[in-house]
Each structure stands twice: as structure tokens, then as C-alpha cells.
Amino acid sequence: MTIRLRITLLVILTFIAISAIGGYAVFQSRASAVEVKSVTEGVVPSVLASSDLVGQLKDVQLAAMVMVTETDTNLIGQENEKLAAKKITLEKALEFQAGQAASQAQKGLIEQAKESLDNYFGAIDSTAKFKLAGKDALAQASFFGGVVQYQAELEGVVDTLRIEKNRSKDTAIAALNQNLASTTTTISIVTAVAVVALALIGFLLYRQITGPISRMQIMMTEIAVNQDFTRRLPVDRMDEVGHSIVAFNGMIEKIQEASAQVKQKTADMQAMLQNIPQGILTVVDGNKVHPEYSAFLETVFETKDIAGRDLMELVFTDTSLGADTLSQIEAIGGACIGEDVMNFEFNEHLMVGEVEKKMADGRVKILDLSWSPITDDADQVIRLMLCVRDVTELRKLAAEANEQKNELEIIGEILAVTAPKFQDFIVTSRRFLDENEQLVHQNPEATAFAIAKLFRNMHTIKGNARTYGLLHLSNVVHGVEEHYDDLRHPETGAVWNQETLLQDLAKVRVAVDRYARINEVTLGRQAAPEQAAAVERHIMTIDRKHILESLHRLETVNTANLHEMVAVRNAVRKTLRLLGTETIGEVLASVTDSLPALAAELGKAAPVVEIEDNGYVIHTHSSALLKNVFMHLIRNAVDHGLEMPEERQAKGKQEAGTVRLQMGVMNNMLHMALSDDGRGLALARIRQTGIEKNLITADQALTDAELAELIMRPGFSTRSEVTDVSGRGVGMDAVLDFVTREHGRIEIQFLDHAEGADFRQFQINVLLPENVAVEVDGIDVAYPIPELDQVATGAVPVAGSDPQVA
Numbered sequence: 035m036t037i038r039l040r041i042t043l044l045v046i047l048t049f050i051a052i053s054a055i056g057g058y059a060v061f062q063s064r065a066s067a068v069e070v071k072s073v074t075e076g077v078v079p080s081v082l083a084s085s086d087l088v089g090q091l092k093d094v095q096l097a098a099m100v101m102v103t104e105t106d107t108n109l110i111g112q113e114n115e116k117l118a119a120k121k122i123t124l125e126k127a128l129e130f131q132a133g134q135a136a137s138q139a140q141k142g143l144i145e146q147a148k149e150s151l152d153n154y155f156g157a158i159d160s161t162a163k164f165k166l167a168g169k170d171a172l173a174q175a176s177f178f179g180g181v182v183q184y185q186a187e188l189e190g191v192v193d194t195l196r197i198e199k200n201r202s203k204d205t206a207i208a209a210l211n212q213n214l215a216s217t218t219t220t221i222s223i224v225t226a227v228a229v230v231a232l233a234l235i236g237f238l239l240y241r242q243i244t245g246p247i248s249r250m251q252i253m254m255t256e257i258a259v260n261q262d263f264t265r266r267l268p269v270d271r272m273d274e275v276g277h278s279i280v281a282f283n284g285m286i287e288k289i290q291e292a293s294a295q296v297k298q299k300t301a302d303m304q305a306m307l308q309n310i311p312q313g314i315l316t317v318v319d320g321n322k323v324h325p326e327y328s329a330f331l332e333t334v335f336e337t338k339d340i341a342g343r344d345l346m347e348l349v350f351t352d353t354s355l356g357a358d359t360l361s362q363i364e365a366i367g368g369a370c371i372g373e374d375v376m377n378f379e380f381n382e383h384l385m386v387g388e389v390e391k392k393m394a395d396g397r398v399k400i401l402d403l404s405w406s407p408i409t410d411d412a413d414q415v416i417r418l419m420l421c422v423r424d425v426t427e428l429r430k431l432a433a434e435a436n437e438q439k440n441e442l443e444i445i446g447e448i449l450a451v452t453a454p455k456f457q458d459f460i461v462t463s464r465r466f467l468d469e470n471e472q473l474v475h476q477n478p479e480a481t482a483f484a485i486a487k488l489f490r491n492m493h494t495i496k497g498n499a500r501t502y503g504l505l506h507l508s509n510v511v512h513g514v515e516e517h518y519d520d521l522r523h524p525e526t527g528a529v530w531n532q533e534t535l536l537q538d539l540a541k542v543r544v545a546v547d548r549y550a551r552i553n554e555v556t557l558g559r560q561a562a563p564e565q566a567a568a569v570e571r572h573i574m575t576i577d578r579k580h581i582l583e584s585l586h587r588l589e590t591v592n593t594a595n596l597h598e599m600v601a602v603r604n605a606v607r608k609t610l611r612l613l614g615t616e617t618i619g620e621v622l623a624s625v626t627d628s629l630p631a632l633a634a635e636l637g638k639a640a641p642v643v644e645i646e647d648n649g650y651v652i653h654t655h656s657s658a659l660l661k662n663v664f665m666h667l668i669r670n671a672v673d674h675g676l677e678m679p680e681e682r683q684a685k686g687k688q689e690a691g692t693v694r695l696q697m698g699v700m701n702n703m704l705h706m707a708l709s710d711d712g713r714g715l716a717l718a719r720i721r722q723t724g725i726e727k728n729l730i731t732a733d734q735a736l737t738d739a740e741l742a743e744l745i746m747r748p749g750f751s752t753r754s755e756v757t758d759v760s761g762r763g764v765g766m767d768a769v770l771d772f773v774t775r776e777h778g779r780i781e782i783q784f785l786d787h788a789e790g791a792d793f794r795q796f797q798i799n800v801l802l803p804e805n806v807a808v809e810v811d812g813i814d815v816a817y818p819i820p821e822l823d824q825v826a827t828g829a830v831p832v833a834g835s836d837p838q839v840a
Contacts, residue, residue, distance in 0.1 A: 147195060
């Protein structure tokens with residue numbers, strides 16, 4: 035049963051009890067009222083009337099005595115008439131008593147009284163007749179003989195009736211009192227029982243309601259104090275209190291979830307403040323920094339002393355801002371906090387957006403400042419939020435991107451001019467610059483001839499530059515030409531100053547040298563005319579599109595996005611590095627093209643050359659080096675490494691041998707691994723030759739790696755006769771010399787585990803500085819050479835001779 039039903043039942047029982055008690059009291063009250071009325075309006079008046087009968091009888095007796103004693107006949111008649119009236123009164127009184135008779139005895143007494151009354155007044159009438167007849171003696175005799183006798187009899191009856199009436203009155207009053215007492219007792223008992231029963235039911239109901247509510251209140255207090263939202267109230271029953279407890283537990287669960295979300299959001303915000311690569315702080319009243327700020331702010335300002343510091347001291351100390359601007363910023367902070375947000379909007383344009391701040395070690399950081407108001411519900415500014423970004427690198431990247439853009443534009447300008455014409459322009463421009471410099475040194479004072487000569491030479495340079503479309507250079511020259519033109523017109527106030535003039539010439543020379551350097555180094559157009567034309571065709575057909583794309587990216591890059599700037603910078607840098615490059619196949623084309631003729635001369639099938647460049651190309655300025663190196667290595671591989679066709683067929687190999695070249699970058703070095711599928715390195719023959727040439731002794735124990743080092747010795751060769759291909763002892767030592775001059779090295783690496791065998795499979799690793807090659811696809815990862823994972827021993831640095839010996 036639910037509490038609502040219990041309360042309803044309690045109310046109903048209370049209503050029934052009150053109604054029953056009230057109804058019973060009303061009923062008993064009405065009954066008692068009837069009894070009281072019966073006593074007060076019936077019994078008591080009847081008793082009083084019975085007492086009056088006695089008085090009335092006395093009056094009749096006196097009237098009868100007066101009549102008997104009266105001598106006047108008229109008066110006797112009058113008295114007789116009075117007696118007749120009194121008789122009627124007595125008869126009515128008896129009739130009233132008869133109506134109020136409460137018992138048969140009373141009724142009998144009344145009947146008897148009526149008979150006695152008739153006899154009494156009959157005797158009075160007889161006496162009256164004798165009196166009226168003048169018979170006084172008979173009248174007196176009749177009076178004393180009859181009237182007095184009947185009077186005594188009537189008085190006895192009336193007195194008995196009066197006594198009987200009093201007895202009835204007393205009995206009725208006693209019964210009335212007893213009834214009232216019984217009613218009072220009954221009502222009291224029933225009321226007490228009802229009160230006790232209802233109180234017990236109410237107490238039980240109170241306990242059922244207040245107990246769980248009290249526990250709920252206590253737990254709510256404990257939860258509020260301890261913030262422990264994991265606790266739950268037990269549910270003993272599913273009434274209103276039970277549902278309330280379930281709802282309360284649900285509310286606690288929601289609070290727990292909300293608290294977890296708040297904690298998570300707080301943790302997320304803290305994590306954001308700790309990890310966001312941007313400085314964020316808030317300014318409170320008094321221009322103080324709030325204790326909560328992003329951790330990156332410490333990196334920006336290079337200090338942990340931030341919380342509670344004055345904003346002006348933290349951010350704007352050691353900046354290039356003037357005193358007036360600093361005062362203005364400080365005033366704006368105080369004027370905005372605590373005021374309407376509109377006040378911030380009015381002054382926002384006065385907030386400094388970027389400053390240059392000098393750090394403790396003398397470095398200068400460029401800081402980007404972004405201001406925002408933090409408002410309450412009434413749009414009052416309670417704090418100012420300041421986002422600080424270190425855009426030093428961004429500005430540097432922007433400048434670098436601009437420089438790259440200029441270089442790309444210069445490259446485009448150079449490529450639009452044929453190599454011979456451009457070379458003539460550079461030579462002519464340098465000659466004019468030399469003449470101008472000589473003129474400046476020879477003329478401490480201005481002369482018309484010197485000024486005219488300076489102007490004419492510089493104007494010629496500018497004209498040639500504009501003719502060839504070299505706009506960047508012509509802009510630089512134009513400024514110097516304007517200075518010379520001012521010297522030609524003294525009214526402009528220009529003064530001849532050798533130092534200034536030399537600085538102008540140096541500025542133009544730097545620009546000319548830059549164009550020359552890009553043409554020669556970047557574009558590789560410093561070679562012979564026919565080779566320069568070939569390089570130019572290669573650049574024009576492969577890389578011109580990349581140049582235009584890079585220029586477009588530089589022009590459309592978002593200069594406020596650091597990552598985008600870095601990406602564009604790297605992409606353009608790749609493009610610039612790719613200019614003037616060739617594939618390794620193109621570099622070694624002349625070597626590989628000569629192999630069929632070499633093989634035919636040796637009586638061997640033309641070998642198959644496999645080149646794996648792994649996405650790398652070679653700078654043109656390194657082409658000659660690689661041609662010299664691999665001319666020796668590849669020809670030696672064909673001569674010494676690959677077997678004769680019949681020998682290869684006997685071993686189950688293809689008649690034509692395979693020479694394999696692999697490229698990759700590891701540990702900041704370009705690795706070029708050359709191997710073949712021939713018989714391998716003839717270690718036994720190398721040992722015998724070393725003994726014959728007194729390089730080692732016969733009893734000297736050497737590892738295979740140490741034996742391999744012998745082939746790098748000058749003049750070392752395993753050939754017994756000299757041929758057009760080998761046998762002169764010149765090869766690996768020359769290769770080693772080529773490589774070491776370029777800060778590289780050579781390693782011989784075994785590819786098997788046959789330590790001590792006469793022949794061992796191997797590869798020669800040529801290691802050169804990384805800048806010799808450029809990665810085409812832009813993926814900045816090293817390409818491992820597969821064979822390096824299969825070596826039996828470590829790479830062996832060696833020092834030159836024939837790499838493979840039959």
C-alpha cells in the first residue's frame with residue numbers, strides 16, 4: 035500500500051471516527067434533550083401542579099366556609115358561583131395530571147381524586163342549597179358532616195398524588211443524570227480509543243515517511259560536504275518514498291555524470307592549457323596576470339614567474355614600444371575591466387597587435403598579441419584574455435618564402451635567356467662595374483666625364499637587363515642609376531661621395547653575382563655551350579612547370595599559418611634543389627653505353643645494368659665525379675667479376691651477367707652500392723699477389739676484411755698481363771682519390787658468411803655527402819639498401835685497387 039493510500043485511509047478513518055463520535059454525541063444529546071424536556075416540561079410542571087392542587091383545595095375550603103357562614107343571600111350565590119368556577123379549575127388540573135400520569139398508580143389516584151372531587155363539590159352544592167333555603171343548621175350540619183369529610187378524603191388523594199409525582203420526578207431526574215453520565219463516559223472512551231488508534235496509525239505513517247526522508251537528508255548533506263557522488267540510498271519498498279529515493283539516486287547519478295563531465299572538461303581545459311602551442315593568459319583588475327595560464331606561455335617568455343605578475347612588466351618590458359604607447363595600453367586595461375563590453379570595443383583598435391621583445395640572452399622575439407574580453411551575464415568585462423604567439427619563426431619563414439619567390443622568379447628570368455647570351459650579359463655587366471669602380475677610385479671629386487661615364491655604364495647594364503627580362507636586377511640598377519642622374523643635375527643637391535658610390539656599386543655587383551651564381555650553381559649552366567644547352571633543355575622540359583607551380587604556391591600561401599608556411603618553404607626548397615639535377619642513369623649513360631663494346635672485346639655477353647635510384651637524382655655539378663668513379667668500378671665488374679658465358683652456363687646462370695647499382699640516403703650520407711652476380715672477390719688470389727708484392731708475409735694471418743683492403747693499395751692488380759682494360763694497377767686507388775677529395779669514403783661489404791673461402795660475394799659501397807643527391811618525391815626518409823640487411827660482416831673501409839679479381 036502506498037503512502038498516499040495510507041494517508042487517505044488515515045484521513046478517512048479520522049473522518050469516520052469523528053463522524054461516529056459526533057453522530058453518537060448528537061444522538062445522545064437529542065435523546066437527553068427529549069428526556070430533559072419531558073422532565074422540565076412534563077414531570078416537573080406536573081409535580082408543581084400537584085402541589086397547587088392542595089392550595090386550590092384550601093381555597094375551595096375557605097370559599098365553602100365563607101358561604102356557610104355568610105348571611106347575605108346575594109353573597110351566598112356569588113360564593114357558590116365562585117365554587118363552581120373553582121371546581122372547573124380543579125377538574126382541569128386533574129385532567130392535566132391525568133395527561134402527565136407516569137404510572138397506573140398515578141392514574142388510579144387521579145381517578146380517585148376525580149370521584150372525591152365530585153363527591154366534595156356535591157356536598158358543597160347540598161350545603162349551598164340548605165344555605166340558600168335559609169336552613170343554616172342543616173347547611174352547617176351538611177358542611178361539617180359531608181363537605182369536611184370529602185375535603186379530607188380529596189386532600190389525602192391529592193397529597194398521595196403529589197408524593198407519587200415527586201417520586202416520578204426524582205426517578206426521571208436520576209435516569210436523566212445516569213443517561214448523561216453514560217453518554218459522557220461512552221463518548222470519552224470512544225474518543226480516547228479513536229485518538230489512540232489514529233495516533234498510532236499516524237505515528238507509524240510518520241515513521242515510514244520521515245525515516246527515509248531523514249536518511250535522504252543526512253546522505254544529501256554528507257554527499258554535499260564530501261562530494262562523494264558514488265553513494266546510493268537503499269530502496270526497501272516501492273512507494274512514494276521508494277520512488278523518491280530512486281529519483282534521488284537517479285539525481286545523484288546524473289550529478290555524478292555531470293561532475294565527471296565537468297572534471298573531464300576541466301581536465302581537457304587543463305590539458306589544453308598545458309599542451310596548446312600558444313600562450314594564453316587572462317588579465318584581472320590591477321593589470322595582474324591570473325594564476326591560470328597555458329604552459330606554453332612559459333616557453334614564449336622563457337620564465338616560470340608569470341602568475342600574479344604585472345602585465346606591462348611581463349609582456350611589454352624590453353620591447354620597441356614608446357612610453358606613450360605603453361601608458362596607453364596600461365590605461366586601457368584598467369579602463370575596460372569592470373566596465374561594459376562596449377568600452378572594450380571602443381578601445382580595441384588601440385591594443386597593440388605585435389611587438390618585438392628582447393629576451394635575456396639578447397635574442398629578439400616577434401610576439402603576436404590577440405586581445406579578447408571575458409564578460410559576465412550583464413556584459414560587464416570581468417577579465418581580459420590575451421593570446422600570445424611567437425611568430426618569430428613565422429616571420430622568418432615569410433621572409434625566406436619571399437626570398438625563395440625572388441629566387442624562383444630570377445630562375446625563370448634566367449631560363450628565358452639562352453646560356454651564351456646570359457653569359458655575355460654577366461661578363462659585360464661585370465666589366466662595366468669594374469670600370470665604374472675604377473672611375474670612383476680615380477676621382478675623389480666629381481667630374482662631368484666621370485659622372486657621364488658612370489651613368490652610361492649603369493644605364494647600359496639596366497638596358498641589357500630589361501632587354502633580357504631580368505627585372506629584379508634592373509630594379510636594383512635603376513636605383514643606382516637614379517643616384518647618378520641626380521649627380522648630373524647639381525640643382526638636386528646630390529653630393530659626390532666615394533664611399534656611397536662604392537656601396538651602390540657593391541649593391542649592383544651582389545645582384546649580378548647572385549644571377550651568375552644561380553645560373554652556374556643552381557642551373558648548372560657553366561659548362562661548355564653544347565653541354566649547357568643539354569642541361570638547359572633538361573631543365574626547361576622537366577622543371578619549368580615545377581617552378582611556375584612553386585611561384586603560385588608562394589603567392590597564395592597563408593602567411594599567418596606556420597605549418598602551411600613550413601610546407602611551402604620545404605616544397606619550394608625541394609624545387610630549387612631539383613633544378614640542375616639529372617638521374618643517375620643520365621649521369622652514367624656514357625659508361626653504360628660503352629659496356630656492350632667492352633664485353634665484346636672481352637668475349638662476354640653484354641651485361642644487364644640494373645639501377646635503383648629510390649627516388650634520388652644527382653646534382654649536375656657532381657656528374658663528372660660519379661662518371662669517373664663508376665667508369666672504373668663498372669668496367670672492373672665486367673672485366674674481373676663476370677665469368678665467361680660457358681662458365682656461367684655451367685653454373686646455371688644466365689649467359690649475360692648482371693651489374694646492379696642501388697642508391698639511398700642513410701645517416702646523412704648518399705650510399706651507392708655496386709654489385710654483380712659474378713664469382714665474387716678472389717681472396718686467395720689477392721693474398722698471393724700481396725705476398726708477391728711484399729705487402730704481407732706468407733705466415734701473416736689476415737681476416738677476409740683485411741685481405742680486401744689490399745685492393746685499394748696503389749699499383750695493386752691481380753692481372754699478370756697488361757690489357758687495354760686492366761692490369762696497370764690503376765683503378766681503385768684512383769676511385770678512392772676521387773671519393774676522398776669530395777669528403778666521401780669507400781667500403782667493401784661481404785654478402786655471404788663464407789669466411790676464409792677463395793671467393794666471396796660482395797658489394798662496393800661508395801659514400802658521398804648527402805648534398806650530392808636530391809630526393810625527388812619529397813619524402814624525407816632514408817631508402818635502405820636491401821643487401822645491407824644480409825651482410826655477414828660489417829662494412830670495411832678500404833683504400834683502393836681493382837675491386838674484383840678473377
